[in-house]
Amino acid sequence: MDVRLDETQEMLKASARDFLAESCPTSSVREARGGEEGFSRALWKSMAELGWQGLALPERAGGSDMAFLDLSLLVEELGRACVPSPFVETIAGCALTMATSGRKEADKLAMAIAAGDSIVVPAFHGARDSQGFESLPILSRKGDAYVLQGTAMFVPYAASANLLLCAARSADTPQRDYLLVIPTDAEGVLCSPLISMSDQRPHEVHYHSVTIYDDAILYEGQAATEARQRAIRHIEVARCCDVAGSLQWVLDDTVAYAKERKQFGQPIGSFQSLQHYCADMRIMLDGLRTASYYAAWQIGEECDAERSIAVACAYAHRVVPTIVGLAHQIHGAMGVTQEHDLHLYTTHALAPSHGLAPMDEYRELVLQS
Amino acid sequence: MEFGFTEEQERLRQEVRTFLEEEWQQGLWKPQCDAWIQGFDPDFTRRVAQKGWLGLMWPAEYGGQDKGYVDRLIVTEEMLRFGAPAACHWFADRQIGGCILQYGTDEQKKELLPRIARGEVFVGLGMSEPEAGSDLASLKTRADELDDCFLINGQKTWTSGGSYINYIDLFARTDMEVAKHKGISEFLVPMDLPGISRIPMIDITGTEAWNDIFFDNVRVPKDCLIGERGKGFYHVVEELAYERGGMERLMGNYPLYESLLRFVEQSYHQGAPLLSVPGIRTQVADLEIEFEVGRLLMYRAAAVMDEGRPPTIEASISKIYGTTFEQLLAATAVEILGTYGHLWETSPQSVVDGLAAHSYLASRGYSLQAGSTEVLKNVIATRGLGLAS
Numbered sequence: 001m002d003v004r005l006d007e008t009q010e011m012l013k014a015s016a017r018d019f020l021a022e023s024c025p026t027s028s029v030r031e032a033r034g035g036e037e038g039f040s041r042a043l044w045k046s047m048a049e050l051g052w053q054g055l056a057l058p059e060r061a062g063g064s065d066m067a068f069l070d071l072s073l074l075v076e077e078l079g080r081a082c083v084p085s086p087f088v089e090t091i092a093g094c095a096l097t098m099a100t101s102g103r104k105e106a107d108k109l110a111m112a113i114a115a116g117d118s119i120v121v122p123a124f125h126g127a128r129d130s131q132g133f134e135s136l137p138i139l140s141r142k143g144d145a146y147v148l149q150g151t152a153m154f155v156p157y158a159a160s161a162n163l164l165l166c167a168a169r170s171a172d173t174p175q176r177d178y179l180l181v182i183p184t185d186a187e188g189v190l191c192s193p194l195i196s197m198s199d200q201r202p203h204e205v206h207y208h209s210v211t212i213y214d215d216a217i218l219y220e221g222q223a224a225t226e227a228r229q230r231a232i233r234h235i236e237v238a239r240c241c242d243v244a245g246s247l248q249w250v251l252d253d254t255v256a257y258a259k260e261r262k263q264f265g266q267p268i269g270s271f272q273s274l275q276h277y278c279a280d281m282r283i284m285l286d287g288l289r290t291a292s293y294y295a296a297w298q299i300g301e302e303c304d305a306e307r308s309i310a311v312a313c314a315y316a317h318r319v320v321p322t323i324v325g326l327a328h329q330i331h332g333a334m335g336v337t338q339e340h341d342l343h344l345y346t347t348h349a350l351a352p353s354h355g356l357a358p359m360d361e362y363r364e365l366v367l368q369s
Numbered sequence: 370m371e372f373g374f375t376e377e378q379e380r381l382r383q384e385v386r387t388f389l390e391e392e393w394q395q396g397l398w399k400p401q402c403d404a405w406i407q408g409f410d411p412d413f414t415r416r417v418a419q420k421g422w423l424g425l426m427w428p429a430e431y432g433g434q435d436k437g438y439v440d441r442l443i444v445t446e447e448m449l450r451f452g453a454p455a456a457c458h459w460f461a462d463r464q465i466g467g468c469i470l471q472y473g474t475d476e477q478k479k480e481l482l483p484r485i486a487r488g489e490v491f492v493g494l495g496m497s498e499p500e501a502g503s504d505l506a507s508l509k510t511r512a513d514e515l516d517d518c519f520l521i522n523g524q525k526t527w528t529s530g531g532s533y534i535n536y537i538d539l540f541a542r543t544d545m546e547v548a549k550h551k552g553i554s555e556f557l558v559p560m561d562l563p564g565i566s567r568i569p570m571i572d573i574t575g576t577e578a579w580n581d582i583f584f585d586n587v588r589v590p591k592d593c594l595i596g597e598r599g600k601g602f603y604h605v606v607e608e609l610a611y612e613r614g615g616m617e618r619l620m621g622n623y624p625l626y627e628s629l630l631r632f633v634e635q636s637y638h639q640g641a642p643l644l645s646v647p648g649i650r651t652q653v654a655d656l657e658i659e660f661e662v663g664r665l666l667m668y669r670a671a672a673v674m675d676e677g678r679p680p681t682i683e684a685s686i687s688k689i690y691g692t693t694f695e696q697l698l699a700a701t702a703v704e705i706l707g708t709y710g711h712l713w714e715t716s717p718q719s720v721v722d723g724l725a726a727h728s729y730l731a732s733r734g735y736s737l738q739a740g741s742t743e744v745l746k747n748v749i750a751t752r753g754l755g756l757a758s
Contacts, residue, residue, distance in 0.1 A: 127718075130637065131637045131639075131640050132636060132637035132638035132639055132640065132641075132643070133639055133640065153718065154708050192717060194712055194716045194717060194718060195712060195713045195715050195716035195717075195719075196708075196711040196712050196713065196716065196726070197711050197712075197713065197726040197729070197730065198708070198711045202708065202711075204717055204718065262500075263502060263503050263504040263507075264503070264504045264507075265504075271743070273743050273746070274743070317704060321700045321703070321704075321729075324733075325696065325700075325733065328733035328734075328737075329733075329736060329737065329741075329742070329743075332502055332503075332737055332741070333497070333502060333526075333527055333734065333737055333738070335573075335733065336572055336573050336731075336733050336734040336737070337570055337571065337572060337573065338571045338572065338573060338575065339570070339571070343573040343730070346573065346730065346733070347730070350711060351704075353707045353708060354707060354708050355707050355708060355709065356636075356638055356643065356705065356706060356707050356709055357638055357643065357646055357648070357649060357705060357707065358704075358707045359648060359704055359705075360646050360647075360648040360649065363648060
């Protein structure tokens with residue numbers, strides 16, 4: 001057991017950190033978040049030129065074939081810089097899924113993603129019906145084509161994506177799962193923005209009798225069910241690492257503030273209660289980071305990572321609001337303004353989940369695994 | 370010891386509740402979180418004033434009804450329950466009037482109290498400065514006494530009330546030679562005096578929540594001084610005990626609480642009511658338990674005020690308790706609602722009227738404003754428990 005980063009990992013993180021400090025300071029974060037798309041296309045292209053999108057993709061898909069953990073370490077730096085972008089979902093969710101499908105056309109699509117030319121976002125979650133079940137869009141046969149009908153929820157940056165990786169279900173009995181690749185400009189596809197405090201530009205996507213053909217089917221049947229589950233879990237773990245990076249910035253900024261801000265004639269960081277808060281933040285953050293690294297490492301080692309993923313995600317849900325809360329408490333009133341950068345992180349570092357009652361889902365997974 | 374309300378108090382509560390219920394049904398306003406500090410509606414304030422519910426505790430000669438703190442708590446509890454837009458009059462009614470009654474001249478009482486009771490006086494607080502937050506006594510805004518006025522120079526920050534306030538309750542330094550807490554005086558300054566300017570500050574929810582207020586050689590009439598020169602800090606200390614003890618510290622987000630309870634009862638999740646999910650059941654029960662205890666602590670503080678003594682410890686306790694509850698409410702809501710809880714009211718698919726997102730962000734400030742939790746714990750530990758400071 002060795003918890004140190006190896007030389008390649010050190011270099012990856014350091015170079016990413018330096019690059020982002022230069023090309024994405026918080027002023028750029030604000031600009032990107034305030035813009036129409038919610039992210040910087042110029043930065044996206046630069047990241048591709050550095051090989052970031054392709055980092056963990058196989059070579060035949062234009063990637064560097066590095067491990068999922070290495071990708072997660074990179075994502076942590078994106079989180080530290082609070083970069084708003086579809087990186088986590090596009091890469092951990094879609095590109096990896098495409099590149100491991102074994103289909104040549106999918107490899108080509110993955111290459112386009114790696115080159116920074118194409119953005120694919122996951123449309124994995126359906127709308128809720130009256131009984132509170134998520135209902136995926138329905139795929140029905142129509143001659144030698146198919147028709148897709150329904151709604152996907154919380155699709156990040158959908159309006160900016162070229163392609164959707166769409167989870168659908170057949171109308172047949174027994175139901176069959178599908179993962180489809182759908183262009184966002186296909187007839188009948190409508191992406192509507194949700195208005196969220198998150199910086200991830202979530203959308204509702206409606207499919208109104210969208211016609212597709214065999215070539216759109218990336219996976220079907222049990223393989224589709226498993227691929228979707230896997231992709232969701234990969235996104236969640238990568239998101240935990242992103243959040244860990246963000247919260248490291250938050251902790252560093254909080255400590256710096258506590259050293260500088262004086263009241264009652266002394267730095268507020270000299271008061272024991274605040275020192276304990278900082279220590280608490282450190283404890284929780286180290287727990288979050290280590291748990292996230294462990295899950296990412298297990299994914300790369302191709303072990304069964306279900307339990308470690310659920311633990312990391314559940315833990316994130318619990319500690320993220322607490323760490324953010326303590327940071328705000330120490331920052332005082334300044335931290336509750338938009339003028340100060342802290343709020344950028346408060347609205348970026350939201351726990352990795354989807355839909356209602358996520359904590360109970362993770363708790364169940366932990367108990368069952 | 371007894372915990373009941375009088376018949377008169379029950380009637381008062383019912384009257385306020387009916388009034389608010391009817392106004393809400395008529396669509397005159399919408400329930401909002403933090404409406405007591407961000408819900409500005411001069412017409413609503415006027416209608417509340419017409420009911421006689423402002424200045425409830427003052428003598429009738431000044432527009433009041435000679436009632437007590439528990440009575441006022443009943444009225445404010447209902448205002449908060451409905452998330453009614455009471456921000457215009459809240460500060461004036463809560464503490465400025467009481468301060469004038471206690472320390473003001475007869476002229477000041479006659480001039481200001483009836484106007485507050487009529488809902489015409491909207492007051493912002495001029496206490497904090499960029500370098501004087503928790504350490505309020507270190508404030509630097511100067512009030513130099515000239516022949517015909519006080520000349521005010523300086524800057525106040527975190528003043529709520531925006532463009533609505535017509536007065537500022539200003540604490541400024543009248544004496545440079547004495548210990549810092551002994552050289553502060555309190556003024557009630559009209560906002561339309563030359564030399565006063567403001568810059569709005571946007572809070573974490575995107576709301577214009579506060580202002581920086583700048584005083585550039587502002588000539589303030591001498592009759593704006595409240596009480597004795599140099600005694601301002603002592604007013605503040607006592608005023609704060611009353612400011613902290615209010616129900617707004619527990620129920621500022623009551624509309625979210627109600628919405629969340631309704632949502633978990635009425636929404637289905639994977640075939641069963643959300644409230645039947647064991648983890649959620651526990652969390653909701655815990656919220657209800659915490660709320661009930663908090664409400665009792667609030668009424669206890671008001672009962673202490675009616676005994677005639679400042680609730681220094683009791684209000685510190687209820688303020689810490691209340692703001693902790695509000696943060697728990699926000700965290701619980703976002704945990705249960707997940708990504709749906711991030712959606713603002715204007716979003717498609719939003720739930721609980723988009724209030725979870727507001728509270729998740731806004732609740733960061735509750736444990737800081739009007740006395741940070743840490744400072745209040747110091748008060749409890751040292752003055753309440755006798756631990757060495």
